[in-house]
Amino acid sequence: MPESCHYLSKRCRTAPRMGALLTLALATTGCDGTEATSVRYEVTFVANWNDSTHPYDNFPSNPHFSPLVASVHSSDIGFWKLGDTASHGIESMAETGSTQLLAEEIRAHEPQSVLKLTLRSIVQSPGSDTFEVEVDERFPLVTFVTMLGPSPDWFAGVTSHSLIDAGGAWTERLELPLYPLDAGTDNGPSYNSSNQDTSPPEGISSMRNQSPFSDNPVAFLSFDLVMDG
Ligand SMILES: [Ca+2]
Numbered sequence: 215m216p217e218s219c220h221y222l223s224k225r226c227r228t229a230p231r232m233g234a235l236l237t238l239a240l241a242t243t244g245c246d247g248t249e250a251t252s253v254r255y256e257v258t259f260v261a262n263w264n265d266s267t268h269p270y271d272n273f274p275s276n277p278h279f280s281p282l283v284a285s286v287h288s289s290d291i292g293f294w295k296l297g298d299t300a301s302h303g304i305e306s307m308a309e310t311g312s313t314q315l316l317a318e319e320i321r322a323h324e325p326q327s328v329l330k331l332t333l334r335s336i337v338q339s340p341g342s343d344t345f346e347v348e349v350d351e352r353f354p355l356v357t358f359v360t361m362l363g364p365s366p367d368w369f370a371g372v373t374s375h376s377l378i379d380a381g382g383a384w385t386e387r388l389e390l391p392l393y394p395l396d397a398g399t400d401n402g403p404s405y406n407s408s409n410q411d412t413s414p415p416e417g418i419s420s421m422r423n424q425s426p427f428s429d430n431p432v433a434f435l436s437f438d439l440v441m442d443g
């Protein structure tokens with residue numbers, strides 16, 4: 215059996231619900247081993263960072279998230295990980311909100327390991343953003359990052375998250391709470407601290423329940439499989 219039909223055959227054996235079966239059938243054109251099956255997801259980013267959810271440390275007057283960097287890629291590549299040192303692109307994104315360096319790092323892996331890079335616009339918090347991404351069996355992973363602004367080097371996101379579930383089928387709906395992260399590249403302790411470069415850089419770490427953050431998520435990221443027809 216062609217490799218690209220692997221997930222389809224698994225899905226068919228497990229007698230999926232009719233909606234999912236319909237989607238899969240429509241999304242699957244020419245499963246002859248020459249093309250991977252692609253599906254689309256509606257992605258919704260909901261900003262949840264405000265002075266009620268995180269009521270500490272002179273909460274800033276203009277809380278926002280920098281333009282979301284969204285990448286669909288294969289398991290051959292990853293762009294950040296807890297405990298690892300941030301790349302220059304992640305450092306730049308987390309400290310300034312700039313997408314340029316990170317976009318270059320991601321695009322360097324097109325088309326072999328990266329299917330698509332999507333750059334969005336600033337989202338006020340509270341606020342939301344909705345868009346679609348296309349994924350396929352060779353590129354089932356998503357990586358999303360956005361800076362909390364203003365902040366020294368704090369960001370939120372997911373890394374190399376697969377939209378294929380443990381049973382080998384496309385996940386129909388997924389909602390992920392996003393907790394604040396420290397890129398480990400600036401020592402500033404407060405939202406509006408001046409630049410204090412961390413040299414050498416430290417590993418990326420969670421700031422969940424660490425000053426100035428509470429135990430609440432700063433955002434939610436959800437994925438809904440688009441049901442064609
Ligand atoms: Ca830091």
Ligand SMILES: [Ca+2]
Binds near residue numbers: 305309399400411412
């Ligand atoms: Ca820095």
